[in-house]
Amino acid sequence: MSQQSQGDALDWAVPIMRAGYAGRGLTYLAIAGISLWAIWSGGSAQGTQSALSRLQGTPGGGIVLGLIAIGLIAYCVWRVLDAIFDLEAYGTDGKAIVARIGMVVTGLIHAALxxxxxxxxxxxxxxxxxxxxxxxxxxxxPMGQFLVGAGAVATIGAGLYYLKKAVTGDYQDNLQANHFTVNWNWVLKAGVAAQGVIVTIVGGFFLVAALTYDASEAGGMDKVFNWLSSQPFGQTIVVVICLGLLAFALFCFVNAAYRIVPRASSEDVETLAKRVKSKVSD
Known part of the structure; x- marks a missing residue:
């Protein structure tokens, strides 16, 4: 079977991917938007669950919440399919297997949300x-501390991987080059970095929980916001992180529209990475 016919055979996965990233984008848009509004009103930033609960009480919030739920389930389906069929051509070596297992774990987390x-x-x-x-x-x-500790290390690794992608621009390999992605690339980079900071801190909480055998030390985005708020200039840091999450929401929407799926895309699609490199060389 030719490369093109193989791509055509896998095209069915692309709409699922787009729906998934759109749902993910709506989630972070809700978290960041509601958190910034809460801070502006004299309150505090909201974690994922709190933000979604608040969304339910707003005009049209139920519709958005339904779209978020469907989108996050679609994201889970996409990640599982991506891992099984290797839709993004990671390969089968050790590093690739770890990455594909990580896709499934990420998908299950989003399914829970x-x-x-x-x-x-x-x-x-x-x-x-x-x-x-x-x-x-x-x-x-049995071996619970080890399991939580291993999960913590994996989460920290995922956060550092996001930060690495922000620094190196690796995410550009999976995006189409066009006027929008080229001119808003700096926002995409900021969004990936903000997500990396949050995921790394969450992993740190789980590591402390494992080391101290204290489940109360674990937490998600709400705990991240609370911890950051307690630091010097904490409220300013939280606002910056929330703005970064708005950028990450844009990153998700851009992926929904322009993400390249190597095994289901034409070979002549120019990547953002290639366009950026050509501009630098010029």
Missing amino acids: GIAAFTILYGTGTGGSGISGLTRKALDL
């Missing part, structure tokens, strides 16, 4: 993250 959004939408749950409770259950398992 999507399910939480559904429970908020239909009033069957409060949207509480329950991260401490889940961490306590994990710690109580």
Whole structure:
């Protein structure tokens, strides 16, 4: 089968990918937007679950919440399909296998958020993250501290990987080059960096929870915001991070529109990385 016919055979996965990234973008747009509004109103930044719960009470919020839930489930499906069929051509060496396993884990995390959004939408749950409770259950398992610690190290690694992508611009390899992606590349870079900071801090919380055998030390984005707020110039840092999350939301929307899927895309698609390199050489 030719490269082109193989790509045509896998085109069915692309709409799922686009829906997934759109849902992910809506999620971060809601978190950052609601958090910035809360800060402006004299409150504090909101974690994922709190932001989604607040969204339910706004005009049209139920529709957006439904789109977020569907999108996050689609993102999970996309990541699982990506890992199984190697749609982004990672390969089968050790590094590639780790990356593909990471895709599945990332997908499952987003599926959990999507399910939480559904429970908020239909009033069957409060949207509480329950991260401490889940961490306590994990710690109580045989070798629980090791498992939580390993998860923490993996999360920190994922955060550092985001930061590496922001510095090196590796994310540009998966985006089409066009007027928008070229001119807004600096915003995309800032968004990837902001996500890297948050994921790394979350991993740090889980590592402390594992080392101290204290599940209350674990937490998600709400704990990140609370911790950052307690630092010198904390509120300013939180505002900067929220602006970074707006940029990451844009990054997700750009991926929804312009992400290249190597095994389902034409070979003549110019990548953003290639365009940026050509501009630098000029």
